[in-house]
Amino acid sequence: MFSIIVPVYLNAETLPALIERLDAIAAELQPAPLETVFVVDGSPDDSWQILKQRLPAARFQAQLIAHSRNFGSFAAIRTGLAAANGDHFAVMAADLQEPPELAKTFFTLLRDDTCDVAVGVRNSRSDGFVSDLASRLFWALYRRLVQPEMPAGGIDVFGCSRKVRDALLALTETNSTLVGLLVWAGFRRQSVPYDRLPRPAGRSAWSLRRKIRYMEDSFYAFSDLPLRILTLGGGLGIAATIALSVVIVLARLLGEISVPGYAPTVLIVMFFGALNLLCLGLIGGYVWRSFENSKQRPHALTLAHERFQGPSEKA
Structure with missing residues (x-):
């Protein structure tokens, strides 16, 4: 089984299109079953209602988890990884700026034992000059001052094997960064290039305050x-x-x-x-x-957890 983990925050407008594309991915991965774990991280919009309405008709198995408040995307990814049942895992974004089809490439590399970790590396991005410049500066400083092994554009999406998933979940430190731990953990890693697409709807929650906090946590967690x-x-x-x-x-x-x-x-x-x-x-x-x-507090608290079996199980 393949598992895709999708953290959800302010993504109500893109979820219907995302489910359609995941349906197509599930069809292409057959006969291997696909499971998708959606973690709604205290999102104030209608993301939970939309997913609860549409997932029963999806062509893949699904889990729908709600955090009791917004704990952050890394906590949501941890919750999804812990709940997922697959042998290979992919973490994808819900805003469709990173193509969900990257998961198929991740799964192929992991299934063929080409690597233990597959990371999406941006070839280009369509966020405008100012945003692009700020992102390049941020990651240049990060690579220079914190983790030189980090890809030039950071890591937004990745895939990993079960042993890497288990290793990440065993690292329970707080005020750290999950992708920083992923790089720190090592294992065999392979890059998968892609072009970052324009955001089709909504706005990014990746604010300047969050970026500063991310850099600060990374400094203290990985650098002396x-x-x-x-x-x-x-x-x-x-x-x-x-x-x-x-x-x-x-x-x-x-x-x-x-x-x-x-x-x-x-x-x-x-x-x-x-x-x-x-x-x-x-x-x-x-x-x-x-x-x-x-x-030793938990990284997040789960408010609700529902499962949808998919058409093959229902039959």
Whole structure:
């Protein structure tokens, strides 16, 4: 069995077309059965109602899961992976910007044991100049500062084997990124190029705030760069203090300082005050994440879970 996991948030307008394309994929994959797990991640639109109405008539088996609130796409993907029953898995987007037909390529590579992880890699995107530039800058910084192994355009869709699925679900840390863990886990990986399509309806929930949070979580989860910056800053601070002391001593000997002790006191207080704030912020970030991990809370809470058997099972 093949399983497709689809996180759903503000996708009511694209779901009917998505189900039609999944019907076609199910027909092409036969005789192997296809299961699709839709996880409605606290979506405020009619996504749940639309899926509940249309899935009984679909040509594939389906599960429909609702989170009690919006926990984020990574939590929704985890919920879907945990509920899926297949031997091979594909994670797809519900907005149709990534072609759902990529799942067939993923399944072929996984079934033939060509790889353990198949990732979709963008050849191009149709999001406009500003959005495209921002995305390229974001992922360039991510690859430079966090995970050099990450594909240039990031990972939005991927496929994996059961052993990779199990490995991902075993990594229970919070405030991390699922695709970051996918890259970190290793295994045999193969890229599948595709062209990202224009969004047919609705708007993206991938806001600037979410991007900043994503980068922040990635820093703390996969990189020791903040600690290295802290160490470097401390070293530079010591060097600057020594240099400043030499300048102050010379100026005092030459009679250039009219108010004894004023300038060096102000400079030193300002410098070390700022350095202390930076240190507290960086260390606090690590302490907070360690605290969050120690709680061992679930990544998401399920509000409802329904199953639709598909036509072959009904017969």
